[in-house]
Amino acid sequence: xxxxxxxxxxxxxxxxxxxxxxxxxxxxxxxxxxxxxxxxxxxxxxxxxxxxxxxxxxxxxxxxxxxxxxxxxxxxxxxxxxxxxxxxxxxxxxxxxxxxxxxxxxxxxxxxxxxxxxxxxxxxxxxxxxxxxxxxxxxxxxxxxxxxxxxxxxxxxxxxxxxxxxxxxxxxxxxxxxxxxxxxxxxxxxxxxxxxxxxxxxxxxxxxxxxxxxxxxxxxxxxxxxxxxxxxxxxxxxxxxxxxxxxxxxxxxxxxxxxxxxxxxxxxxxxxxxxxxxxxxxxxxxxxxxxxxxxxxxxxxxxxxxxxxxxxxxxxxxxxxxxxxxxxxxxxxxxxxxxxxxxxxxxxxxxxxxxxxxxxxxxxxxxxxxxxxxxxxxxxxxxxxxxxxxxxxxxxxxxxxxxxxxxxxxxxxxxxxxxxxxxxxxxxxxxxxxxxxxxxxxxxxxxxxxxxxxxxxxxxxxxxxxxxxxxxxxxxxxxxxxxxxxxxxxxxxxxxxxxxxxxxxxxxxxxxxxxxxxxxxxxxxxxxxxxxxxxxxxxxxxxxxxxxxxx
Amino acid sequence: xxxxxxxxxxxxxxxxxxxxxxxxxxxxxxxxxxxxxxxxxxxxxxxxxxxxxxxxxxxxxxxxxxxxxxxxxxxxxxxxxxxxxxxxxxxxxxxxxxxxxxxxxxxxxxxxxxxxxxxxxxxxxxxxxxxxxxxxxxxxxxxxxxxxxxxxxxxxxxxxxxxxxxxxxxxxxxxxxxxxxxxxxxxxxxxxxxxxxxxxxxxxxxxxxxxxxxxxxxxxxxxxxxxxxxxxxxxxxxxxxxxxxxxxxxxxxxxxxxxxxxxxxxxxxxxxxxxxxxxxxxxxxxxxxxxxxxxxxxxxxxxxxxxxxxxxxxxxxxxxxxxxxxxx
Numbered sequence: 001x002x003x004x005x006x007x008x009x010x011x012x013x014x015x016x017x018x019x020x021x022x023x024x025x026x027x028x029x030x031x032x033x034x035x036x037x038x039x040x041x042x043x044x045x046x047x048x049x050x051x052x053x054x055x056x057x058x059x060x061x062x063x064x065x066x067x068x069x070x071x072x073x074x075x076x077x078x079x080x081x082x083x084x085x086x087x088x089x090x091x092x093x094x095x096x097x098x099x100x101x102x103x104x105x106x107x108x109x110x111x112x113x114x115x116x117x118x119x120x121x122x123x124x125x126x127x128x129x130x131x132x133x134x135x136x137x138x139x140x141x142x143x144x145x146x147x148x149x150x151x152x153x154x155x156x157x158x159x160x161x162x163x164x165x166x167x168x169x170x171x172x173x174x175x176x177x178x179x180x181x182x183x184x185x186x187x188x189x190x191x192x193x194x195x196x197x198x199x200x201x202x203x204x205x206x207x208x209x210x211x212x213x214x215x216x217x218x219x220x221x222x223x224x225x226x227x228x229x230x231x232x233x234x235x236x237x238x239x240x241x242x243x244x245x246x247x248x249x250x251x252x253x254x255x256x257x258x259x260x261x262x263x264x265x266x267x268x269x270x271x272x273x274x275x276x277x278x279x280x281x282x283x284x285x286x287x288x289x290x291x292x293x294x295x296x297x298x299x300x301x302x303x304x305x306x307x308x309x310x311x312x313x314x315x316x317x318x319x320x321x322x323x324x325x326x327x328x329x330x331x332x333x334x335x336x337x338x339x340x341x342x343x344x345x346x347x348x349x350x351x352x353x354x355x356x357x358x359x360x361x362x363x364x365x366x367x368x369x370x371x372x373x374x375x376x377x378x379x380x381x382x383x384x385x386x387x388x389x390x391x392x393x394x395x396x397x398x399x400x401x402x403x404x405x406x407x408x409x410x411x412x413x414x415x416x417x418x419x420x421x422x423x424x425x426x427x428x429x430x431x432x433x434x435x436x437x438x439x440x441x442x443x444x445x446x447x448x449x450x451x452x453x454x455x456x457x458x459x460x461x462x463x464x465x466x467x468x469x470x471x472x473x474x475x476x477x478x479x480x481x482x483x484x485x486x487x488x489x490x491x492x493x494x495x496x497x498x499x500x501x502x503x504x505x506x507x508x509x510x511x512x513x514x515x516x517x518x519x520x521x522x523x524x525x526x527x528x529x530x531x532x533x534x535x536x537x538x539x540x541x542x543x544x545x546x547x548x549x550x551x
Numbered sequence: 552x553x554x555x556x557x558x559x560x561x562x563x564x565x566x567x568x569x570x571x572x573x574x575x576x577x578x579x580x581x582x583x584x585x586x587x588x589x590x591x592x593x594x595x596x597x598x599x600x601x602x603x604x605x606x607x608x609x610x611x612x613x614x615x616x617x618x619x620x621x622x623x624x625x626x627x628x629x630x631x632x633x634x635x636x637x638x639x640x641x642x643x644x645x646x647x648x649x650x651x652x653x654x655x656x657x658x659x660x661x662x663x664x665x666x667x668x669x670x671x672x673x674x675x676x677x678x679x680x681x682x683x684x685x686x687x688x689x690x691x692x693x694x695x696x697x698x699x700x701x702x703x704x705x706x707x708x709x710x711x712x713x714x715x716x717x718x719x720x721x722x723x724x725x726x727x728x729x730x731x732x733x734x735x736x737x738x739x740x741x742x743x744x745x746x747x748x749x750x751x752x753x754x755x756x757x758x759x760x761x762x763x764x765x766x767x768x769x770x771x772x773x774x775x776x777x778x779x780x781x782x783x784x785x786x787x788x789x790x791x792x793x794x795x796x797x798x799x800x801x802x803x804x805x806x807x808x809x810x811x812x813x814x815x816x817x818x819x820x821x822x823x824x825x826x827x828x829x830x831x832x833x834x835x836x837x838x839x840x841x842x843x844x845x846x847x848x849x850x851x852x853x854x855x856x857x858x859x860x861x862x863x864x865x866x867x868x869x870x871x872x873x874x875x876x877x878x879x
Contacts, residue, residue, distance in 0.1 A: 008686060008693065142687045169799075181686065448850075455827040459809065467796075467803060467810055516797070518810060 005161065005182040011048035012357055013185035015147040015160060015198060017058045019123070019343050020329025021191030022130045023076055024350035024357075025051050029137035031358045044361055046138035050183065052162065054146035054522075056543045058131030061522055063221060063307040063548050064123040064343060065253050065263055067115050067236060071382075072347035077133065085125040088258050090115040091234030096291065098241040098252070103291050112338045113238050120236060120255045120263070123343065124548045146539030147198050148180055150188075154367065156322030157202065159184040163539050171470045186366045187357050188325045191350065194308045195524040196331040197538055199318075208318040213427045214333060215311040215394060216528045217250065220283040220498050221265035222457070223551055226299035231256040243285045246401040248272050249394070252286050254295070261302075262295065267340065269311060269394075270529045271428030275435060275492035280306075281444035284451040296450055303551050304460040306498035306523040311337040314391040315422045320378070321371040326353045334383060338390040338408075345383055352377040389416040395423035429531050435490040454500040458519050462547030463499070465518045465540055472540035473501065473515050473526060480532055481513040489531050496529045521546045552585035552680070555612075555640035555702075557631065559648055560591065560599055561622065562746075568646035570714040572707045575673065576644050577607055577718055582675040585641070588612055590634060592627065594620035597727075604725040607718040611727040612638065618734045621743035624654040630732040631658055637730065640702050642680070647706035659704040666704035667695050671711040754788060754804060761787035762816045764807055764834070765795055768823015768844065768863050772800040777867045778822060784874035787820070792830045808833035822863045826851025
């Protein structure tokens, strides 16, 4: 039986209250306010802008290091310094080379690691603040509602259906069953962050891919309270080398915040060869380095989180406009993979989308005819400048660190062109090599002081889901898990998931996949890194997921 | 506008939301200068009809039939359809109760009409009646109007109107008119059984003095009987860590931990539970913790007062047997 859904009509619907989505909403509301004040026609209303956010509140699912370049925020909120939660300005930026027992600081900090003028922030706090401005501007932000399905219309999209609430494990309605709403909008903005579940569908269906598929990294973070005097607020360091091999792309971060708090984390590109590589264990191992041991000694881990990020840059940017739809932020590949900076680009992309939408609403035409202006605006903004220079950066590390340094060095002096332009790339999961009967390594346990097992870390992410709901991680062929994947790749899901969601349990003489969906921190790694691409991450019941308050 | 309010009673007792809806109906009636009729439906409910006749309504329609003694969606729909076709109201209002949710949409559909459910208010604007209802779990409200011809159907949310604003009938006595309806037993497809209180075996583990909790170490659902035997011998409640309830081997209300219950019994026996922090936060307040686990490094031993490194399948039956012996 078809479900009759309640409908709501909007001018603009934004899926995701992150840097891109909220900047889009606020900028558009500001433009509308000015427009109406001038008496120009047609009159528009910020109240017809709606934002969906699957988290319990704005900021709950926001995770980043984070260092923010404030330039987009300065455009959006010119007097931001008065009220924004800018934790601390960067006072010193270092690049550290790690070997197993030792480390050294590069005498000159390479320009990509120089963060002068930037701020160390909590992205979660920053978004909570920005969300407050958005709501004050009259925009409706629907917290605890996720975008579950796209409504296709014309050659693009016409809105979103929110997730059904109150279904039990088997998909049967419970007492509190509420079917998802049908939100129809003139323009739908996908601001879902990396590997957005709707963006993924749209890009595949409308063949929006660029010449390169998107590449991803996984960032794993802990927030610590350390002994006074251990680190200066505003000291930021990036580490290269141990414990990652030179074949792997990634590195660590150490950011000093106010009040003796420090943000630490490790980013690893999801394109490694060993299917049993365990990013969470690598992060824990990284913390046993003398530099971190010393820093964290006597301290306490207060929060944990993990999130993927898009590395692909300019050549992996999907076509970001369709009839009635725009893609912004991490969903649209707006991240500088060399500097690992995405917040300001995400915000800027949201603002350019807002300007485009504003024109389209005035014209009364939201087809690609007007929305393609978004692409032009990107081309003429600093987004293009920044991403163009590093368009081949990530790709040049395909064969490891040393070749990467040489190639990216050449790119540096040729404005990003390098030896080959464009450099092509493959989907990250294609890099796995088969295990050929090698036995599985022992799992990382943690000492409970400095290092932790995954369940302990997940506990500190504050993750919570309604337990009695359909599994939001859809595995399309469980047979593959129990048969081919055991043989070929040793079930990498058990290793790449930083939240212990996937587990192979004994059944009879074999194994079967058990999904602990309630642990899921919404990082999307499984959707990205599964070798057979049979896992679909879908939105669980709204409000579920981590609580990154203060992260 | 002529309005018909369908009240709700069960076993001769009012559902008080009926009066809130009646208040809404009185207000709409005066806003639209219409008349208001009230339906009391059931069997042996004449007393209730007399009671509601004391309120400011034009008339009370008493709909009684043997087959309406117990609520059935078929019985109510067939009977009310006849009432509506005879009374020809413009607007039919219901209190938004579970029972109304069950039959009212069906009733509206049987007349080829839609229904606006769960309204929280109304406005009368320019001759048009606008209903207000919540969307997105109350984060926004929507105005809804009817298109098409009457009768229209709507229900009001509990608490949306104040029952104490009910206006009494000027003479305290509105006429009560019995309406006979035709209803045959074969038209009713559901068979009401005896009423029962919701039999949710809601164990309150927080009140348990002794708890036997099982974890993954139990391995298979058929082994749970052994743990239950031990619990019985001890006079304890059985509980579990998440994986067990996830598998559906025990109901979710027996889950201890961050996503289940938090308990502080006198004795907590953790059998085959590793002691992940998610579980420990739910039971660390226990006075005495006894842990049995094969893995000597299991974190549960860090908080256990007594620990047995061993096989629960040896410990459980042995302990049960000893306990039974002492009980003699």
